Amino acid sequence: MAMTIRIGIILLSFACCCHLRQFCSSYFTFSPYLKQSSEQFDSIAEFKADTELTCALRCSTKHNCDEAIFNRDSKKCSLYQKKDKGSIDSHAGKDNTRSRIVTMKKVAIPPTNKRNIDCASANDESKDNTDADKGKNKTTGTSCNEILQKNSASPTGHYHITIGNVTWKTRCKMNGIPRCGDGAWELVMRVNGSQNTFSYDSHHWTSKASYKSVDTGQEVKLPGYWLSNFTKICVTMHFPANVSRNTTSILLNHTAQSLYHALHKGVTTTWAADSSTIKTPPNIDKSCLVQGFNVIGPRSIKSRVAVASQPLDWCALRLPYFVRGVGIGGFRGYPEISCGEIIIGLSYAPIKTYPAFCRIYIQ
Ligand SMILES: *[C@@H]1O[C@H](CO)[C@@H](O)[C@H](O)[C@H]1NC(C)=O
Ligand SMILES: *[C@@H]1O[C@H](CO)[C@@H](O)[C@H](O)[C@H]1NC(C)=O
Ligand SMILES: *[C@@H]1O[C@H](CO)[C@@H](O)[C@H](O)[C@H]1NC(C)=O
Ligand SMILES: *[C@@H]1O[C@H](CO)[C@@H](O)[C@H](O)[C@H]1NC(C)=O
């Protein structure tokens, strides 16, 4: 039996600043020296390392590194990339725990449990198949759910949606969204909270015109905004790494002909939020939260899709107030944030704004 030590290395990453493509988290299997044929591997780097762990960590930070070999005597760490990803791994033969040369193989952990789903979603679009509907199994449809029904093996990626005489490319998140639930979610918009492209009064909310394309990874508004009907809407929010809140989302169970129809007249449509499904920052009075469309929150902060503190018949609203939304506006005297979170404290406490990078999905 080969000696196997697993060291989990969880790489946390955030949508805005991360370009890890190959894996979200990985571990290494360590085994005694196994002679490998040089035709199978390309050498990437060689350097001195203190321990095999240092050597493994360097491999984990390089997306093209598949294997690391550490020589305990010379302290040489060599990193390799596998040439043929499909080749069958040979296994170490006889165990030799006194071996001075350690071979470490990187193994990506597929996103099967909650922690990794969260991690994958923070990583979000970096691992997308941007041509998921190309090739033999070209799958298109009138919604992401229809595409998933046609082929249950469809991966998360970019697909063409056709409604009437309009065809466009969007992102279908096939494996569900943490806190929003299963199923295929169709991307309608991306909103960068630090920019004011999609602030409350932007013409984009009241027009039937798209803005940029899904491929850029940046802000976008797709024809699904006015063409795709839905029964649920999910706004995912990724905060920068230095903010204690990292990712969150807003889920609204609501049926509409399109997001445009739900919003364009600017009519406030809110209902009491089920506080058990909402995670809030400390001290927020969760009994007074409403959610909905064209929300007018405390201090007249308006947002297109939001959860916000509101005085209700049955609750006396207490500070601090809270607004979490996308398409924010009317917040005078403070930096524009078109998506994110705002906390309004007591008069002597500062108002805090937390811009986020947001994605609006429907299903
Ligand atoms: C959002 O906009 C800010 C300000 O323009 C920019 O610095 C940042 O990189 C953008 N974030 C993303 C994820 O594109
Ligand atoms: C196409 O779909 C079939 C059956 O679902 C699957 O076996 C095959 O691997 C797919 N091919 C590609 C290129 O995705
Ligand atoms: C698409 O159809 C709509 C109504 O069904 C029509 O108003 C529009 O002109 C058509 N667009 C094109 C490019 O044919
Ligand atoms: C939603 O849109 C799809 C695709 O256009 C259509 O087939 C379906 O009937 C619509 N559902 C409702 C309830 O309007």
Ligand SMILES: *[C@@H]1O[C@H](CO)[C@@H](O)[C@H](O)[C@H]1NC(C)=O
């Ligand atoms: C996070 O970093 C940004 C830019 O570096 C800074 O403007 C902001 O104040 C920081 N936020 C917190 C809560 O530290």
Ligand SMILES: *[C@@H]1O[C@H](CO)[C@@H](O)[C@H](O)[C@H]1NC(C)=O
């Ligand atoms: C996100 O924040 C929560 C609470 O602050 C924390 O428990 C969790 O570990 C964080 N997750 C990541 C991926 O940083």
Ligand SMILES: *[C@@H]1O[C@H](CO)[C@@H](O)[C@H](O)[C@H]1NC(C)=O
């Ligand atoms: C939305 O509906 C589902 C069941 O259809 C329920 O489990 C979930 O709690 C609801 N979420 C909200 C925020 O109302």
